[in-house]
Every structure is written in C-alpha cells, then in structure tokens.
Amino acid sequence: MIAGVAGNAQKTKRVQPKWWFGESGAANFNTYRGTTQMLNSNLTVPTAFHKGDGIKPYASLLTEYRPNKVLGGMLNIAYDNRGGSFDSVMAPCNCGANLSTDLSYISIEPSIRIAPFSSAFYIFGGPTIGINISKGFSYIQAKQTDKRGDWSDVRKTVLSAQAGAGIDIPISARASATQWTLSPFASFQTNFGQAPRAIGSWCLYTVRTGIALKFGTAKKAAAAKTTSEPVNVPVVAPEKEIQFSVRAPKVVPLNRRVKETFALRNSVFFNQGSSEIPARYTALSRTQANAFHEDQLQQDQPNNLNNGRSVRQLEVYHNILNIIGDRLRANPGTTIALSGASDKNPKEGKLMADNVKQYLVSTFGIDASRISTEGRDKPVIPSEQPGATKELGLLREGDRRVDIVSTSPELLLQVGGVASPFLKPVQITAVQQDPLDSYVLFNATGADELLKSWNVEVTDEQGTVQHYGPFTKDQGSVSGKTILGNNSQGNYKIVMLGETKSGRAVKKESSVSLVKMDDPKQEGLRYSILFDFDKSKTIASYAKFLTDIVTPLIPENGTVIIHGHTDIIGDEKYNNALSSERANSAQKIIESALSKAGKKGVSFQTLGFGEDAANAPFENNLPEERFYNRTVIIDIVPFK
Structure with missing residues (x-):
C-alpha cells in the first residue's frame, strides 16, 4: 500500500532516549500439565490431578x-504469580475433589530487544530466573475435607525462557526531552525447565498479556525543514521466508532384522455392549494351553502373517491372556488382581474381570485363589477426565477394559519405578521394511503457518522427475528406497514448490546423494516406552531403565533413532508438541548416560510425529492400537 501525505507544517523529529525505565502490569494465563498426587510428606491425595489453569497477576520494574533503532536489551524484576486450579477429579468415595495453589516467584528476566522494522513494534526473548516466595496449596474433597499447606520439594530456583512482542505508543510531545510511552505486550513463558517441584511430573507454561508505562530522557530534537512536497510512504507488510532443508541417510537400508523388547500393556479391552472377551484375543483350548509357552512368540516373524502395520507386535499383544497364564503357571507363588471398568456400571466391570479370571482358571489351571477381581465405573488411570467434551466415544472405548495388576516381579518390568503397571515385556524378532533411518526428510520450516501446501520435485541425473506431496506441515518424508527405485545409487536435485496463503509462489532448492544398502546380517535393537493418556513428563521415571538397560547396548559410533508418537485423540498441534517433548526428553537422558560411560561418536535422529497416521507404529482403529501409539520408540543401529 502507498500512502500520500502532503504537509506545510514544520516537522520535528521525535526524541529518542537510549535508557528507559518504568513498570508493567499483566495477567498470567497459566496452564498445568503432568501428574500431581503427593502434595507433601503429610498428604498424598487418593486421586491424581493432571491438567489445570489459572489467571494470576504479574508486576515488574523495568x-x-x-x-x-533496532537492537537493544531489557531487564524486568517482577512479582510472578503462577497459581491456578487443577481440573476437578473424582475421589474413590465417588465424590469430587479440587486442588488449587498460589505458587509465586520473584522473577529476573533479562531479554534481547529487537525492533526488526526500526519502528514501534518490537520482539524480545531471553532466559528467566524464578526465585520461589510462595508455595501454598488448598485441597478440598466433597466440601467436607479442607486441607491447606505448603508443597514439599519445591525448587527454590527455576530456570526457563520466554519470548514475546510489544509496541511502544508515544504519549508525549515529539520535542519533549522526557518521552513517555504506553507499551501493550504479550509473551509466552515456555514449560522448558518449568517443573516447580523436584518430584512428580507437574509442569506449567504461561501466556502473559499486559501493558508497560515507560519513560526516558534525552536532548530535544531539532526541527526539520519545512516542506510542501507530498511524501510517499510505502507501507509493506514483510512476509516471512520458508527455510527449506533436506536430511538424507548416508546409506539407504532396504530392511533390517530387529530384536525388539516389546512392552506389554496390562489391559484387555472389551467391546461396547458385551462382557465377553473379544474374539480378537487369541483363545486356546485346554490342550493347546498345556503346550503353550511364552517363548513361542519370540521366534522369527512368520511368513503367513497378513501384511499390516506392526502386525507382529499386535499378534503378540492379543496373546496377553495366554502369556499371563503361562507366567502364572510357571511361577506358582505369584498373584494378580483384575480390575474391570465399565462406564457407570461397576457390576458389568466385575463380570468382565470374572470372565478373564475364568479363562485363566479353566484353560491354564490356575488356582482361583491367586486371582482377585473387582468392578469399577472408571479405571484407576482413566483416559476420560472430568469435564471432557470432545471425542468422548474414543475415550470411553479406551476406558472399557480389564487391567491386570500384580506386585510379583516375575510378571512385571518396573521400568517406570515401583508403581509401574506395565507387564514384563516379550522379546520378539521382526523384519523392518523401509526402516525409519532409510527416509529422506524434507524440512520446510514455517510451512504450517505460511503455506497453503507444498510439493517436492526430485530430479535424477537423466532428467527423470518424481513428484511427492502435497504436504501441509513443516515436514514431509519419502522412503529412500522409493526414490532410488531400481537404481543402486543416485544424485538428485530437490526442488520445493509451494504457495503462500497470500498467493505468492515459493521455490527452494537442495540436493541429495543416495546409496542402497542390503545387508541381511545387520541387526538392530528396539525398545519402547509407553505412556498413559496425555502424559509426557513421566519420561523422567524411565531414567533408570534408559540409563541401565538401553544405554549399555549402544555401541560407539552407532546411531540412535528416537521417535515419539501419540494417538489421534486431541488437538493435532498439541499432540505434535507432546510427542516431540517425549522424544527429546528420552534423548537427553541417554546422552547424559553415554557421557558418563565415556562412549563417543553416537549420533541421534530424534523426531516427534504426533498423531501423523503415515508414521504411526500402529493403526488407530482399536483401543489397544491407540494405547500403543502413545509411545517413544528407540532404535539402536550398529555402526557400518
């Protein structure tokens, strides 16, 4: 847009002080994630709290x-209240429970200030240092129990980061030696490092909006020359640029034998309207059960399995009752508890649990006294949270199940601490077709925000063009095997073509070289970490497992591929962030363990795929598939 301005009056340049001082006031929109149950050494509430939010004050001297006009610095010394209320939960008494807190800090916030267009608009970002000054909580259960106190294990100092933007609106005369501005601003306080306590998985992030009053003093500006000439001022809104890059493997493995430590979820999911064990779970006769042994499932991938995603793993999981029966039979001193859950119908939940018990007793000959049953209207760890309104059908389908609980170590692998519910894993061998490290990754940073869609043209040395897309997210991927086709190697020109939401064409170029590798002797290792619904910070509870079990198996100069996934429930952007957080947290734990062990040359490929169906390890049709998609998968590839 071109604006024409004609003037005869004398123009005065506005005074520009170098130093500014002032104060600000804002509202903190706080959001909680994670799991909180132990409040202090004197109080552990019966039901864990997960999400929460709150609006609290913020005030600073600046x-x-x-x-x-472009570059500068900022410093805020602030009172920063991160309080709020957790979402209500149901206590075992089938009554509501509420938890709130008045967590607050003295915050020191140095930032770099950039005015990218030499104008009143500016952006800022930098670290934050929070010194705790208040850590009180209030727990109320059914308006009968009211307990107040201080959180235990609160971190005295919290290190994090922020980024934001604002605009300076002058409110004083141009020639005044002292300049005053009102500056509305908004900022985001990341959840990186924002774990208020040294225990548990509670973390928080904050969106802050407010206004600052600033003043600065400098010499008066001289008057500009009088002009009667029209002044044409171009007003052009700059458009961000897409950053395009390509990441390709040094060699493209066609397939790889993988020894997988396959984690077993401790649940049997039931169909709506039926308390019978679903037919998809493998049922054996008494004679077949006598001959069944768990290690039969550890053999190589059979040839007669239908093609499908993770079909080998799902076949193992659908033998869960036979695995439990074999373990109970082999370890006569062990016991289990079966907890059946059916929405608002504990009697049906008890019947579901009794049917599982009957199968183990009648088929595997397990003494009935070793198996207890109970019925509930919700599982101990439900997917559906109080107040949920979206995708309730999928959430409730996941909550209609029988959970298998045991304190016997012969049945469990306590990779998540002594409270881990997951069953001892099964060791299986499978063949990965087009393993993840064989993919060429196209990164178009900013595409999700700026582009309608984008495509990739891959041109070989003979001029043959392959087309891939359209993509709509920041990243796309294509198997290196697909690009090479029948060629053993090749050099390729990569062209990204897109269209911005304003209609502008975008073109970026890069290149890759690919070489096939077909080594049937190469064998990798795979481990997986499972999560309950919407949990991310529980990765910390797997630190011992990742440090003591996984890290010693990583060779020097090897490759570790870590990819995080979620199911299809929830907001897509939130799921992308959740899976990335899970994967990156696992990498940090492994890197620390490798450093302490003195291992060198290990490279990482860490990705968060969110709910992306094309890269999900399982389908999302069955509740057990969705539960298994809440995972971080760790592949260890030996150096070649």
Whole structure:
C-alpha cells in the first residue's frame, strides 16, 4: 500500500532516549500439565490431578537500553504469580475433589530487544530466573475435607525462557526531552525447565498479556525543514521466508532384522455392549494351553502373517491372556488382581474381570485363589477426565477394559519405578521394511503457518522427475528406497514448490546423494516406552531403565533413532508438541548416560510425529492400537 501525505507544517523529529525505565502490569494465563498426587510428606491425595489453569497477576520494574533503532536489551524484576486450579477429579468415595495453589516467584528476566522494522513494534526473548516466595496449596474433597499447606520439594530456583512482542505508543510531545510511552505486550513463558517441584511430573507454561508505562530522557530534537512536497510512504507488510532443508541417510537400508523388547500393556479391552472377551484375543483350548509357552512368540516373524502395520507386535499383544497364564503357571507363588471398568456400571466391570479370571482358571489351571477381581465405573488411570467434551466415544472405548495388576516381579518390568503397571515385556524378532533411518526428510520450516501446501520435485541425473506431496506441515518424508527405485545409487536435485496463503509462489532448492544398502546380517535393537493418556513428563521415571538397560547396548559410533508418537485423540498441534517433548526428553537422558560411560561418536535422529497416521507404529482403529501409539520408540543401529 502507498500512502500520500502532503504537509506545510514544520516537522520535528521525535526524541529518542537510549535508557528507559518504568513498570508493567499483566495477567498470567497459566496452564498445568503432568501428574500431581503427593502434595507433601503429610498428604498424598487418593486421586491424581493432571491438567489445570489459572489467571494470576504479574508486576515488574523495568529497564531498557536502546543504543539504536533496532537492537537493544531489557531487564524486568517482577512479582510472578503462577497459581491456578487443577481440573476437578473424582475421589474413590465417588465424590469430587479440587486442588488449587498460589505458587509465586520473584522473577529476573533479562531479554534481547529487537525492533526488526526500526519502528514501534518490537520482539524480545531471553532466559528467566524464578526465585520461589510462595508455595501454598488448598485441597478440598466433597466440601467436607479442607486441607491447606505448603508443597514439599519445591525448587527454590527455576530456570526457563520466554519470548514475546510489544509496541511502544508515544504519549508525549515529539520535542519533549522526557518521552513517555504506553507499551501493550504479550509473551509466552515456555514449560522448558518449568517443573516447580523436584518430584512428580507437574509442569506449567504461561501466556502473559499486559501493558508497560515507560519513560526516558534525552536532548530535544531539532526541527526539520519545512516542506510542501507530498511524501510517499510505502507501507509493506514483510512476509516471512520458508527455510527449506533436506536430511538424507548416508546409506539407504532396504530392511533390517530387529530384536525388539516389546512392552506389554496390562489391559484387555472389551467391546461396547458385551462382557465377553473379544474374539480378537487369541483363545486356546485346554490342550493347546498345556503346550503353550511364552517363548513361542519370540521366534522369527512368520511368513503367513497378513501384511499390516506392526502386525507382529499386535499378534503378540492379543496373546496377553495366554502369556499371563503361562507366567502364572510357571511361577506358582505369584498373584494378580483384575480390575474391570465399565462406564457407570461397576457390576458389568466385575463380570468382565470374572470372565478373564475364568479363562485363566479353566484353560491354564490356575488356582482361583491367586486371582482377585473387582468392578469399577472408571479405571484407576482413566483416559476420560472430568469435564471432557470432545471425542468422548474414543475415550470411553479406551476406558472399557480389564487391567491386570500384580506386585510379583516375575510378571512385571518396573521400568517406570515401583508403581509401574506395565507387564514384563516379550522379546520378539521382526523384519523392518523401509526402516525409519532409510527416509529422506524434507524440512520446510514455517510451512504450517505460511503455506497453503507444498510439493517436492526430485530430479535424477537423466532428467527423470518424481513428484511427492502435497504436504501441509513443516515436514514431509519419502522412503529412500522409493526414490532410488531400481537404481543402486543416485544424485538428485530437490526442488520445493509451494504457495503462500497470500498467493505468492515459493521455490527452494537442495540436493541429495543416495546409496542402497542390503545387508541381511545387520541387526538392530528396539525398545519402547509407553505412556498413559496425555502424559509426557513421566519420561523422567524411565531414567533408570534408559540409563541401565538401553544405554549399555549402544555401541560407539552407532546411531540412535528416537521417535515419539501419540494417538489421534486431541488437538493435532498439541499432540505434535507432546510427542516431540517425549522424544527429546528420552534423548537427553541417554546422552547424559553415554557421557558418563565415556562412549563417543553416537549420533541421534530424534523426531516427534504426533498423531501423523503415515508414521504411526500402529493403526488407530482399536483401543489397544491407540494405547500403543502413545509411545517413544528407540532404535539402536550398529555402526557400518
């Protein structure tokens, strides 16, 4: 847009002080994630709290240094209240429970200040240092129990980061030696490092909006020359650029034998309207059960399995009752408890649990006294949370199940601490077709925000063009085997073509070289970490498993591929962030363990795929598939 302005009056340049001082006030929109149950050494509530939010005040004294129109610095010393209320939960008494907190800090916030267009608009970002000054909580159960106190294990100092933007609105005369501005601003306080306590998995992030009053003093500006000439001022909104890059494997493995430590979820999921064990779970006769042994499932991948995603793993999981029966039979001192859950119908939940018990007793000959049963209207760890309104059908389908609980170590692998519910895993061998490290990754940073869609043209040395897409997210991927086709190697020109939401064409170029590798002797290892619904910070509870079990198996100069996934329930962007957080947290734990062990040359490929169906390890048709998609998968590839 071109704006024409004609003037005869004398123009005065606005005074520009270098140092500014002032104060600000804002509202903190706090959001909680994670799991909170033990409040202090005297109080552990019966039902864990997960999500929460709150609006609390923020106030600061500020200083800014602006040596020029673009670059400068900021410092805020602030009172920062991160309080709020957790979402209500149901206590075992079938009554509501509420938890709130008045968590607050003295916050020191140094930031870099950039005015990218040499205008009143500016952006800022930098670290934050929070010193705790208040850590009280209030727990109320059914308006009968009211307990107040201080959180235990609160971190005295919290290190994190923020980023934001604002605009300076002058409210004083141009020639005044002292300049005053009102500056509305908004910022985001990341959840990185924002774990208020040294225990549990509670974390928080904050969106802050407010206004600052600033003043600065400098010499008066001289009057500009009088002009009667029209002044044409171009007003052009700059458009962000897409950053395009390609990441390709040094060699493209066609397939790989993988020894997988396959984690077993401790649940049997039931169909709506039926308390009978679903037919998809493998049922044996008494004679077949006598001959069944768990290690039969550890053999190589059979040839007669239908093609399908993770079909080998799902076949193992659908033998869960036979695995439990074999373990109970082999370890006569062990016991289990079966907890059946059916929405608002505990009697049906008890019947579901009794049917599982009957199968184990009649088929595997397990003494009935070793198996207890109970019925509930919700599982101990439900997917559906109080107040949920979206995708209730899928959530409730996942909550209609029988959970298998045991304190016997012969049945469990406590990779998540002593409270881990997951069953001892099964060791299986499978063949991966087009393993993840064989893919060429196209990264178009900013595409999700700026582009309608984008495509990729891959041109070989003979001029043959392959087309892939359209993509709509920041990343796309294609198997290196697909690009090579019948060629053993090749050099390729990569062209990204897109269209911005404003209609502007975008073109970016890169190149890759690919070489096939077909080594039937190469064998990798795979481990997986399972999560309950919407949990991410529980990755910390797997630190011992990742440090003591996984890290020693990583060879020097090897490759570790870590990919995080979620199911299809929930917001897509939130799921992308959740899976990335899970994967990156696992990498940090392994990197720390490798450093302590003195291992060198290990490379990482860490990705968060969110709910992306094309890359999900399982389908999302069955509740057990969705539960298995809540995972971080760790592949260890030996150096070649």
